[in-house]
Amino acid sequence: MYNYTIKTLIIIRMFINLHNIMAHIISIVNQKGGVGKTTTAINLGAYLAEHGKNVLLVDLDPQANASSGLGLDYNNLNKGIYESLIGSHLIREVVVPSGVTGFRVAPATQALAGANVELVDVERREFRLSDALLEIKNDYDIVLIDCPPSLGILTINGLVAADHIMIPVQAEYYALEGLGQLLNTIELIKENIKEDLNILGAVLTMFDKRTKLSGQVMDELYKYFPNKIFDAVVPRNVRLSEAPSHGKAISHYAPESKGAKAYSDLAKELIDYLEEEKIKNKNL
Ligand SMILES: Nc1ncnc2c1ncn2[C@@H]1O[C@H](COP(=O)(O)OP(=O)(O)OP(=O)(O)O)[C@@H](O)[C@H]1O
Numbered sequence: 001m002y003n004y005t006i007k008t009l010i011i012i013r014m015f016i017n018l019h020n021i022m023a024h025i026i027s028i029v030n031q032k033g034g035v036g037k038t039t040t041a042i043n044l045g046a047y048l049a050e051h052g053k054n055v056l057l058v059d060l061d062p063q064a065n066a067s068s069g070l071g072l073d074y075n076n077l078n079k080g081i082y083e084s085l086i087g088s089h090l091i092r093e094v095v096v097p098s099g100v101t102g103f104r105v106a107p108a109t110q111a112l113a114g115a116n117v118e119l120v121d122v123e124r125r126e127f128r129l130s131d132a133l134l135e136i137k138n139d140y141d142i143v144l145i146d147c148p149p150s151l152g153i154l155t156i157n158g159l160v161a162a163d164h165i166m167i168p169v170q171a172e173y174y175a176l177e178g179l180g181q182l183l184n185t186i187e188l189i190k191e192n193i194k195e196d197l198n199i200l201g202a203v204l205t206m207f208d209k210r211t212k213l214s215g216q217v218m219d220e221l222y223k224y225f226p227n228k229i230f231d232a233v234v235p236r237n238v239r240l241s242e243a244p245s246h247g248k249a250i251s252h253y254a255p256e257s258k259g260a261k262a263y264s265d266l267a268k269e270l271i272d273y274l275e276e277e278k279i280k281n282k283n284l
């Protein structure tokens with residue numbers, strides 16, 4: 001019996017080593033408000049899970065839109081990502097299901113609103129999220145971080161914790177305002193803290209092909225992100241704006257909608273990119 005248990009443990013250990021997952025951590029960032037960060041975080045996350053990935057969404061925004069959009073009650077949660085940032089709880093202790101199989105959430109609670117002030121004086125203040133995520137890095141394939149619309153300490157934590165950065169850009173005239181400042185901030189983090197931080201690129205959101213403006217925004221955007229704009233473009237789609245009030249990802253609310261198709265395509269494109277990157281790194 002004893003031998004049998006030891007053998008089983010060895011086999012399990014070998015299996016874990018063979019399949020040693022290291023989550024890809026992807027921050028969804030743009031300090032401009034209302035550009036589709038949270039819509040992207042929820043629905044990309046849901047489709048990554050639908051396509052077989054084990055996904056965690058970290059809601060790093062005190063507005064808690066990612067949490068409420070997945071049906072979690074901001075007022076009734078007694079712990080969330082704030083507790084992990086200050087070190088009182090492990091991330092695995094605050095994670096809750098999202099309603100989509102394979103997709104879990106580290107929610108934002110009311111306490112997170114205080115973090116902007118409270119984190120100013122703590123040790124390793126830019127690394128709090130990065131440090132906290134170490135503990136679950138082997139439990140997920142992909143961790144998405146929904147950042148707030150500012151370049152404050154929470155977003156800096158989101159950037160420092162990330163391997164990759166995805167920048168949703170709304171297809172409208174003022175969309176490119178602030179992109180320079182965001183790219184400068186990312187550059188500073190690369191120079192001082194994290195050399196290999198990778199800008200995955202921009203995702204065009206709320207695209208309306210009837211307006212000429214969207215085409216112009218696209219041309220401008222190529223100047224900021226040459227070769228780095230996702231092929232999957234998210235259309236303006238009323239189903240995407242309705243889904244959060246039902247507490248559901250689009251994959252569960254309106255899977256036949258154009259918005260759902262776009263996020264499913266974006267998820268596939270991201271998975272392909274990460275696979276190709278893995279092969280490239282192996283060959284180095
Ligand atoms: N493709 C879309 N089609 C229609 N409505 C959308 C689309 N994407 C987002 N919206 C709506 O636009 C609003 C802003 O989107 P969202 O909350 O995702 O942006 P955000 O960048 O996270 O905002 P914030 O900066 O406040 O966190 C929301 O009401 C959302 O439902």
Ligand SMILES: [Mg+2]
Nearest residue numbers: 037038061065
């Ligand atoms: Mg948001």
